Amino acid sequence: MLPALAPYVLYVEDDRINIVLMEEVFRQLPGWRLECAEDGAQALNLLSEGPPDLMLIDMNLPDMSGLDLLQKVLARTDAAAFPCIALSADDWAEQVETALQAGFKDYWLKPIDVTQLAARLKSSIATDAV
Template sequence: MYPAAMSDASATRHVLYVEDDRINIVLMEEVFRLMPGWTLHIAETGGQALEMLPRVMPTLVLMDMNLPDMNGLQLMGHVRADARLAGLRCVALSADVMDDQRQRARAAGFQDYWLKPIDVRKLRQALERL
């Protein structure tokens, strides 16, 4: 786990970023350092995410669709099957622009599908709405 915005001790809103690419992780940590009131948690595999989710209970999950141990659709299946996690807001992240991938993500229960690289402005706007 790599908490990013920990300088704000009153942070109560949490984001779990499920991503295995170190460069993307570092970039996201930088984004969250500039966002007081939010704490970023990192899981680099689907297995780590499943362990962390019940403890963290994030406001939002940003989930890469291609993880080393499972894909995002499989991970979302585990999330939706767990009654404690079933209501979590989850956004799929992928470089795959194919419409069928978007449709599968929506059908699996993702609230949205964002293309990589992540648009920081879009991320901030989404967080402000939560």
């Protein structure tokens, strides 16, 4: 079951092409809201405005790693209310396992398959809301 309000996704990504691609996907999701942050500091500022329903975090940001950002997010009392998903082109089993053990709900490989992205987003929010 999806949340009653329009889903809000915070996407933390420093690659402009990936941001444009995600924005295009969200144009196909009426009612969904996407906010983009290009580094960890900007993401933390956006979090202070209110928690998202889902947070997508690139593992290699210019100012901190995705793991570092996740630790800062989890230190906030409201962070347990929404899932965080790691995004990376690195598919090393050790990195995936480290990310999941650190608290990421899932680990999505880049390049993202845009044909399945909407379904994955909906599933991630619906699963967390149950």
